[in-house]
Amino acid sequence: MSEDARTDAADTETATVTETGNMASSTTLSVKGGNTVYTCKIIFISVLVVLAMIVAIVSTTRYMALKEQARLEKFSAQVSEMELRIDTNIDAAFASLKGLSVLTTSLVKQNAEETEYPPGFITIPDVSQILGEAKKASNALVIAYMPKVFPENYGLWESYSSTHSSWVAEEQVGGPMNTTTIINEHVYEYTDYLWEGYNRRLIGDGMPVLRGNAPGRQLENRVMERPGADCSGNEEKRRSRDLVKVGSGRKLSDNDEDNDDEYVYVYDDVFVPGPSTQVRVPRSDEFQTPVWQLYPVPVLDEKDPFVQVINYNLVDRIVFLQAVNYIETFRLPVLLDVCDQAAWFLVDEHRDILQTAITIPVFDGFSESSTIVGYYTAVIPWETFFKNIWTPDSMDMIIVMKNTCGEEFYVELKGDTVTVHSETYAHDVKLEKYKIVSSFARQYLPASFIKMQDEVCLYDMHFYPSEK
Numbered sequence: 001m002s003e004d005a006r007t008d009a010a011d012t013e014t015a016t017v018t019e020t021g022n023m024a025s026s027t028t029l030s031v032k033g034g035n036t037v038y039t040c041k042i043i044f045i046s047v048l049v050v051l052a053m054i055v056a057i058v059s060t061t062r063y064m065a066l067k068e069q070a071r072l073e074k075f076s077a078q079v080s081e082m083e084l085r086i087d088t089n090i091d092a093a094f095a096s097l098k099g100l101s102v103l104t105t106s107l108v109k110q111n112a113e114e115t116e117y118p119p120g121f122i123t124i125p126d127v128s129q130i131l132g133e134a135k136k137a138s139n140a141l142v143i144a145y146m147p148k149v150f151p152e153n154y155g156l157w158e159s160y161s162s163t164h165s166s167w168v169a170e171e172q173v174g175g176p177m178n179t180t181t182i183i184n185e186h187v188y189e190y191t192d193y194l195w196e197g198y199n200r201r202l203i204g205d206g207m208p209v210l211r212g213n214a215p216g217r218q219l220e221n222r223v224m225e226r227p228g229a230d231c232s233g234n235e236e237k238r239r240s241r242d243l244v245k246v247g248s249g250r251k252l253s254d255n256d257e258d259n260d261d262e263y264v265y266v267y268d269d270v271f272v273p274g275p276s277t278q279v280r281v282p283r284s285d286e287f288q289t290p291v292w293q294l295y296p297v298p299v300l301d302e303k304d305p306f307v308q309v310i311n312y313n314l315v316d317r318i319v320f321l322q323a324v325n326y327i328e329t330f331r332l333p334v335l336l337d338v339c340d341q342a343a344w345f346l347v348d349e350h351r352d353i354l355q356t357a358i359t360i361p362v363f364d365g366f367s368e369s370s371t372i373v374g375y376y377t378a379v380i381p382w383e384t385f386f387k388n389i390w391t392p393d394s395m396d397m398i399i400v401m402k403n404t405c406g407e408e409f410y411v412e413l414k415g416d417t418v419t420v421h422s423e424t425y426a427h428d429v430k431l432e433k434y435k436i437v438s439s440f441a442r443q444y445l446p447a448s449f450i451k452m453q454d455e456v457c458l459y460d461m462h463f464y465p466s467e468k
Contacts, residue, residue: 071465072434078395079436079463082413085389086461090441093385094333096137097360097378103130104145104362108373112364119364120147120373121157123164124293127171131295138358139387140378141342141350144294145362146314147374149187150287158186161292161311168307171297182306186280187290189316281313289314289324289375294345309346314377317344322455323359324375330446331372333360337457338407341379354382354409354420382411382420385440390416396466400425401440403457414466427464436463 108119115121124130124145131143149157165181281288290311298307315321319337326334336357342350359377363370386399390413399411410425411418440459449456 075395075434075463075465076436078397079438081391082389082394082397082463083438083461086385086440087443089385089387089389090443093138093140093358093378093380094360094444096134097143097333097358097376099137100131100134100143100376101360101362102366104374104376105364105366105370108362108364117160118150118153118156118373119371120149120362121153121160122147122374123167127167127293127295128173128297131293134378135295138378138380139384140380141353141355142294142296142345142347142379144314144345144377145292145374146289146377147292148287148289148372151283151285154187154283154288157288157290158311161290165307165310167293168298168310169300169305172300173297177300177302177305179300179302179305181300183310184308184312187288187311187313188278189281189313191277191279285313289320291345296347298346312344314344320344320359320377323357323377326456327359327361327375328372330449331361332446333358333444334456335441335444335459337405338382338403338409341377345379347379350379350381354422355379356382382409383418386411386413386418386420389413398425398427398464398466400462400464401459402462403459405457407457412466425464431464434463434465437461438463 104122104124107122107124111117111122112119131145134140135143147157161183162185165183168181169177169179291309291314292311294309298309300307315324319339319341323334323336326332336359338354338356340351341355341357342348342353357377357379359375361372362374362376364373365371382401394413394415396415397413399413400408401410402408408424409420409422411420438461440461442458445458
């Protein structure tokens with residue numbers, strides 16, 4: 001083969017190799033390009049999936065937030081409606097007693113023109129109708145009238161109550177009873193409070209133990225326990241009590257001279273009063289508030305027509321005493337503590353009902369300067385204030401009631417059913433975000449009430465949606 005032919009063959013072979021190499025390189029680039037596109041597609045799809053998930057999560061979260069906000073707004077709106085309905089129930093109870101007070105004031109004015117008895121010494125005619133209607137309107141368990149009796153009229157009241165006690169026999173449920181009503185001749189109270197020291201009830205004034213009803217309905221002198229427990233709040237924190245006199249002749253200050261009539265007053269933490277005992281109220285009291293007329297009328301036994309509750313000095317109850325102090329200051333009605341106040345009037349069948357009481361003054365006239373001559377107290381079940389506040393679209397709720405006297409209970413609203421629970425409400429902490437706090441019956445407190453807020457209970461309502 002010639003040199004030229006070999007050269008051409010070599011060039012041809014080189015060209016072939018080059019072409020083959022180019023073809024291989026082209027194939028390699030094609031494969032690499034395909035992998036890149038595939039990878040990009042996977043990444044793109046993954047990003048879309050993640051974005052979709054984020055959008056779904058954001059949308060769901062937003063939806064749940066909007067739903068929760070709507071629930072909160074609905075709950076808040078319904079609480080506002082319930083507050084109005086509760087206020088309406090409170091107003092109705094107070095209004096019924098205000099009407100009774102006005103009616104009694106008219107009777108006081110009439111008696112003042114016809115008799116020589118002090119204002120407040122009255123016997124309400126047709127008690128079953130007049131007090132009965134007020135009881136029905138306020139849904140009270142008991143309504144009672146107590147005159148305000150000053151020291152100069154103590155003896156006169158004891159005479160008046162004895163000669164006018166026939167109203168009990170006349171107002172019996174089955175009709176008038178042909179018997180003579182027997183009552184305690186003296187206004188009385190009990191002796192088992194720890195703060196009733198030596199100078200308070202157990203010595204002086206010739207106070208006899210009064211006659212009580214022994215088992216078997218036989219009348220005799222015996223120890224009588226104070227009926228019903230007092231309220232469950234922190235009484236020592238908010239109740240100022242009588243003190244014991246000690247240290248005869250001690251100086252009260254550096255400027256005072258020794259005087260045997262001066263004393264230092266201290267709490268007596270050692271005195272143990274012993275069993276509860278009925279005693280005559282000392283004449284040294286500023287005034288007395290004997291239980292006089294009440295409805296339901298006490299039931300008489302023809303063989304033993306003794307009515308123990310009449311002439312019980314109701315300020316013997318520390319809660320009622322503070323209510324009277326409030327009324328004397330502001331001349332306004334007041335809502336009392338969470339107690340079994342029905343038991344104060346010897347009505348025992350309501351022990352399982354959580355109660356409070358409204359006390360309202362009776363005046364001797366209708367001017368702003370009229371004198372307080374007596375008091376009405378109506379014992380009200382707490383359930384009364386939460387009746388008829390339900391509507392078909394109402395949410396089930398829990399209302400926790402708390403007062404400044406350390407008392408707490410809760411009300412369960414389920415449909416149109418109201419249930420009052422005496423215990424503390426233990427709720428899920430998650431419900432705290434719903435809690436709405438509102439005042440209860442504050443419309444009846446004067447602006448200057450702040451100076452007595454430690455002695456009279458203030459109530460708040462804590463609203464929660466039901467967990468069920």
